Amino acid sequence: MLKELIDFVDSILPSVPMGTKEGVQEAIAQFEKDGEQIKYLTANPLSELSQGDIISAVPFYYFDNDGNQKMFKTDALVLSTSCHIDQKDKLVLVPVFPLTSFKGNFVELKKNKVIDYMYIPEGILINSYVNFEIMNTFSKELIMSGLKNGKLTRVASLNQIGYYFFIIKLTVYLMRREDIGTLNERNIGFA
Structure with a gap:
């Protein structure tokens, strides 16, 4: 799964240095060769609330197409950085949905090729996915x-x-390269 993500990231962010990309791919290949399952989660939650933590039963609010406020309750991933958690009064969270609610290509989701979502095949997250679209x-x-x-x-x-892994997924979601037309339009007057 990680190898596929690295290849996917390379296809949309080709500026990753070749040595870095090859080193990551070699490390992933070593895990696969040894037959080990890559672990993404700690055995127990960290001592302090931190970026990437999963919290249960958080109420999320959104507006439907008619402008009506709606609410749903689900687990959440902490998007705010750990230092932001320590120093600020607000936290940003994203929902963690059950796989049964996913409408799309499960193979692409599980290989983390769907930019908007993150899948972690371990522990309490094995039957869930993180949705970066709702913050x-x-x-x-x-x-x-x-x-x-x-x-x-x-x-x-x-x-x-x-x-x-989370940082890579979030970077690809929020900071991937724009399309050529938009980039060209941004360059007008800077040539």
Whole structure:
């Protein structure tokens, strides 16, 4: 799965240096050769709320096509950086949906070739996917008090590999190269 992601990232962000890309691919090949399952999650959640943590049963709000506010409750991944969590009053979370709600190509989703989503084939996330399309901002105090009083639970944290994987997926989602037409239009007057 990671090898396919690296190849996919290379196809849309070809500026990754060849040595870096080959090194990552060699490391992935070593895992596959040894028959090991790559682990993305820590055995237990980290001691402090951190970027990439999964929190249970968070209410998300959105507006439908008629402008009506709607709500759904699902697990969430913390998008805010760990230092932002420590220093700011707001947190950004994205939903974690069950695979049964996915409408699309499961093979592409599970190989992480769908830019908008992240799939982690491990533990509590094996039957879920992260959706970067829906981002909600929450009061840090609301989330922290929910965790303290048990209304919310931290159910998982990303380990180092999982964290880098998350950063790659988020970078591709938010920062991938624009199409040629848009790039050319941005260059008008700068030649």
